[in-house]
Amino acid sequence: MGEREPGDPAPYFDFHIFVCANRRPEGHARGSCAARGSEKLRDYMKARAKELGLKRVRVKTAMCLGRCELGPCIVVYPEGVWYRVDTVTDVDAVLAAHVQGGGRVKRLMLP
Amino acid sequence: MGEREPGDPAPYFDFHIFVCANRRPEGHARGSCAARGSEKLRDYMKARAKELGLKRVRVKTAMCLGRCELGPCIVVYPEGVWYRVDTVTDVDAVLAAHVQGGGRVKRLMLP
Numbered sequence: 001m002g003e004r005e006p007g008d009p010a011p012y013f014d015f016h017i018f019v020c021a022n023r024r025p026e027g028h029a030r031g032s033c034a035a036r037g038s039e040k041l042r043d044y045m046k047a048r049a050k051e052l053g054l055k056r057v058r059v060k061t062a063m064c065l066g067r068c069e070l071g072p073c074i075v076v077y078p079e080g081v082w083y084r085v086d087t088v089t090d091v092d093a094v095l096a097a098h099v100q101g102g103g104r105v106k107r108l109m110l111p
Numbered sequence: 112m113g114e115r116e117p118g119d120p121a122p123y124f125d126f127h128i129f130v131c132a133n134r135r136p137e138g139h140a141r142g143s144c145a146a147r148g149s150e151k152l153r154d155y156m157k158a159r160a161k162e163l164g165l166k167r168v169r170v171k172t173a174m175c176l177g178r179c180e181l182g183p184c185i186v187v188y189p190e191g192v193w194y195r196v197d198t199v200t201d202v203d204a205v206l207a208a209h210v211q212g213g214g215r216v217k218r219l220m221l222p
Contacts (some may be wrong), residue, residue, distance in 0.1 A: 001122060001125040001126075001167075001189070002125060002126050002187060002188070002189055002190040002192075002209075002213075003189075003190055004190045004191070004192075005190075005215065007215070008190065008191075008192055008215075009192075009193075009220070009221070009222060011112060011191045012191075012193075014112040014113060015112075015113050016186075016188070016191070018129065018173065021174075056112075058177065060173055060174065060175070060176060060177075061173065061174035061175075062129065062171055062172065062173050062174070063132075063171065063172035063173070063174075064171070064172075065171065066169065066171075075127075076113060077113070077127070077188040077189060077191065078112070078113055078114075078188055078189045078190070078191050079113040079114055079115045079116075079119065079189070080115070080119075080122045080123075080127070080188065080189050081113075081115075081119055081120075082120075082123075098113075102113075104116065104118070104119070109120070110120070111120060
């Protein structure tokens, strides 16, 4: 597994959050994160992180992260923790407990 | 900065590589990774990682990673190392030296 080396440049961000915005056709067996509303949740998360003044956080769009059935999925790096965020309340919980609090939102973590 | 905690689930992948595939309109001052050919390089990287049998690696698409002027950009997590990959030779170098070799391709690293 990849690890930081002493010579690596300092990270640009403390938290780099990727939100899956992949959309499959209506009726696809696996569904998709966008079909479950991930784009609006991503926009909310971006705006909310800005409102909270979280300058060392970036919320970015990813295409399929491969865990469609469990979505809407996000993954928080560098720690590589995955969440399902289904509502703005879930987004708030991740920003408060994980990003600001340095903890975890156990109920939303993917197995 | 985010750090792994003892209770976190094991990572799904050893290397999670995000390739920016953001495309800005032709002539945009900042340019964009897709306008510099990142989509083909991403497809090549995905295919090549598969050919090499790198099962614990995922090459994924990201939208704008915010470093447009330096693109085509990729970032390798969990270590958070950024590269500019301009050719398939550059992609091969990252796969060989970083992913397979556990080192760095200094000439391609973003500052």
